[in-house]
Amino acid sequence: DTAVSQTPKYLVTQMGNDKSIKCEQNLGHDTMYWYKQDSKKFLKIMFSYNNKELIINETVPNRFSPKSPDKAHLNLHINSLELGDSAVYFCASSQDNGRVDYEQYFGPGTRLTVT
Amino acid sequence: DQQVKQNSPSLSVQEGRISILNCDYTNSMFDYFLWYKKYPAEGPTFLISISSIKDKNEDGRFTVFLNKSAKHLSLHIVPSQPGDSAVYFCAATYNTGKLIFGQGTTLQVKP
Numbered sequence: 001d002t003a004v005s006q007t008p009k010y011l012v013t014q015m016g017n018d019k020s021i022k023c024e025q026n027l028g029h030d031t032m033y034w035y036k037q038d039s040k041k042f043l044k045i046m047f048s049y050n051n052k053e054l055i056i057n058e059t060v061p062n063r064f065s066p067k068s069p070d071k072a073h074l075n076l077h078i079n080s081l082e083l084g085d086s087a088v089y090f091c092a093s094s095q096d097n098g099r100v101d102y103e104q105y106f107g108p109g110t111r112l113t114v115t
Numbered sequence: 116d117q118q119v120k121q122n123s124p125s126l127s128v129q130e131g132r133i134s135i136l137n138c139d140y141t142n143s144m145f146d147y148f149l150w151y152k153k154y155p156a157e158g159p160t161f162l163i164s165i166s167s168i169k170d171k172n173e174d175g176r177f178t179v180f181l182n183k184s185a186k187h188l189s190l191h192i193v194p195s196q197p198g199d200s201a202v203y204f205c206a207a208t209y210n211t212g213k214l215i216f217g218q219g220t221t222l223q224v225k226p
Contacts, residue, residue, distance in 0.1 A: 004158070042117075043159070043204065043216040056213055090158050103149060104214065106158030 003027050004107035006091050012113045013081055021076045021110045023091030031055070032074035033092040033104065034066060043090065049074050050096075078112075086114045118142045119207050121217035129225055134192040136220050138205030141186065145207040149214065150179060150190050153202045162203075163190070195224045 004025045013019050025032060033056075034046040047066045048056035054066070063079045078085060091107040120139045128134045138148075146167040151159035165172040165179045165188070172179050178191045192199055205217040 041202075041218050045213055048213070092158070103161035103164065106151075106160065108156065108158050 004091055004093055004105050006089075006107040006110050008110060009108065010111050010113075012115065014115055015081055015083060017081050018077070018079045019081060019112070020078070021089055021091075021112070023074045023076070023107055025072055025091075025093040025105070025107075027093055027105060029093035029105070030071060030096050031094045032068065032071070033094075034074065034076050035090040035092060035106075037088040037090060037109070039087070047074075047076075081112075081114045083114050086112055088112070116141075117218075118145075119205055119215050119217040121203075121205055121220045123220050124218075125221040125223070127223045127225060128195050130197055131194045134190075134195045134199065134222055134224065136190040136192075136203050136205075136222065138188045138190075138217055139186060140188075140207050142207070142209070142215075143186070144209040145215075146209050147207070148179070148181060148188050149206045149208075150177075151204040151206060151216075153204060153219070159204055192222075195222075197224050197226050200224045 007022045031050045033048045035043050037043045046060045049068045052068045065077045067075045088109045088111050090109045092104040094104045118141050149164040150162040152162045153159040163174050163177045163179050165181050170181050181188045200223050202219045202221050204219045206214040208214050
């Protein structure tokens, strides 16, 4: 059983389109995250949700909107895609936000390519 | 401004020898540090962590050392195995749940 799953694994789309990436965790965790790994390989946090409530919102364009229908799901919707949005997006979950002894579990990533 | 830095993009060692991966940080507020391992086309997986109240934590072949005065931590893998070949990320946090990652070091262990 996959603990943190993301769909799709690969996404190729044109500039200006709107797309969504879905994430689900079956670990019973309270907190979920979205990270972006850019071309320089840095992993940077974008958002964090704890029990469906937005906890962390880094400096991310408002074209990016996370949606958490329940605590097992955190989807990422991106409007008006730009070339610079091309990256690998990772979803992660952890037991409790702020409890650093609970490490984060990552999904396999979604490689987004904007042409 | 990159608060966590891994200055060696790659490292190659012989099987059975020690691998030492290094990480430097600038924010003295960080009080918890983690190492993640990542294989191609997979997400990072947690490896080992250390609290700032300790200077060493060991788990099997993996040991993390923390030098707070130098704002430096290192991961030692002994003995190194070919299956250890992966990208290793150092991460730091100060109890906000927000992990700040380094850019990773690619380790290649040669048989």
